[in-house]
Amino acid sequence: MIEILSYPFMQRALIAALLTGLIAPAIGTYIVQRRLSLLGDGLGHVALAGVGLALLTGAAPIPIAVAACVAGAVVVEILRQRGKATGDVGLAVLFYGGLAAGVFLSGISGVGAGGLAQYLFGSLTTVTPSDLRLIAVLAVVILVITLGLAPQLYAVSTDEEFARTQGLRVRLYHITVVSLAAVTVALAMRTVGLLLVSALMVVPVAAARNVVRGFTAGLLCALGIGVATAVVGAAASFYVDAAPGAFIVLLAIAVFMLSWPISYLLRRRYAAAVLPEPVDDDELMVPHTVTETHPHRHAPGCGHPAVQHGDHTDFIHEGHRHAAHADHYDEH
């Protein structure tokens, strides 16, 4: 571990990996919360148009990709808010338009589509000091906003209408989130690559939700998983001579797979306190058994064990479960 730190390019690679591991899940948390998990993937395609433009003009690719990606994200969000992007068609047109433009522009610049590969899959070891400075500055901006505005962003991504009745400027917050996601995607083209960054935005978040309870805990745990997998993956890929971006994403997916049995165990421990629920018979539409009259009115503390059952409370009563239903009781 010490020896790789002696190479300046590896120092930069590790810092860039660490920052990507931090910002991707930070913004990804809100993207997942809004159920836009594949947004990052689409934005990666748009970023390619920026890269193509940079290759053509000879400019630095990251700033142009950031600009193209943010513009694409804002257009998508405005289309969505206006209700114009129905059936995902608008999104698809934008995303594939970005991909085609990237390939086209890199072609006429003489580099050819092959030159895009390093942006698609990342090239951590070629991060330059000026790349790193830009990544660091934007990472700070992203972290300050995603953590500082966490209560507001949580509210608008979970329950938009309620957030509106709290006087929050929902549209502005949505545009902020997708713009930051766009910046994250564009920055990641140097680290895990445009095709894989979306995984780092989603997978640590999904894994964290399996192991901890609550939104804030999930956010922090996702940051931890993101940083750990990014740094370990980057360092390990140096030794086994693997592609760091792919290694990082595979590690994150391994953590996600491990989180399943953990969540199962946690859930069992949690559920042990309550009686197990039978199959959801509300769904099966079992004709319900109505008892005629019932002299006793069940309520918590009435002496009959209470069981939560879907949307109501059942009371265990002479070997069956009793549920208040309108003016009578159901047995099930």
Next chain:
Amino acid sequence: MLIEAHTVLAAQDLTVERGGLPVLRGVSVSVGAGEAVALMGGNGSGKSTLVRTLLGLLPHRRGAVTLFGSALRDFRDWSRIGYVPQRSLALLGGSKVKEVVAAGRLARRRPFRPLSRTDRDAVHNAIALVGLSDQLNADIARLSGGQQQRVLVARALAGEPDLLVLDEPTSGVDLEHQRVLAEVLAGLLEGGTSVLVVLHDVGSLAGLIDRAVVLSDGRVVHDGALGDLGQHHHGFGGHGHHDHVEPVEDHDQGAETLLGGAIEP
């Protein structure tokens, strides 16, 4: 206390279209300070659309909404309003009860400031009020439907609102929950909070309601005391009561004539 000097919410001549079809046609309603108004009507009568329009969640084609004396467009004092929606994506899980409820403080918080002691106390008080203090850290998705509904009520109460707007808080939840809700609302009304509640049938809240506004086909067909509703309006299964009420052209006058001056001029 039908129409008080202080009207917290008023809508005049609201017309709302959805998908090109009129859902509300010239609806006027008001809620006075400290008043409990039930908004009733059958499925598709437009009652949910009306509350959502009153809160600015849906656009209206015609008419005006006034909240606490300000036009909806200029209204900024959102902490005075607590909204309890019928359903919320917040219930899908991944959040603790106290996190969901804390969202109800946002109208009183500034960006980039942490939750203050006052905010925290308000959140805990609101959760205690609906009897869920032992579920503070539970995942919202693990609660029963009735308990989830109570969490949404607590979220609205966390902002210490002057007007509580509830969209069918009693539908699909058990009697125990309805009893808790009635108790909570009784306490709030005693403290001077105004309540606008959408109900399919008055049920357990009957004793609390000062006035009922009944919608049918997007029009107000009754605005007055609950008792005046008579046996026609026991349940709102469908469009049944449309038959025995004349379509009201001029709703304001119409509702008054129809109900024999149930509204004080």
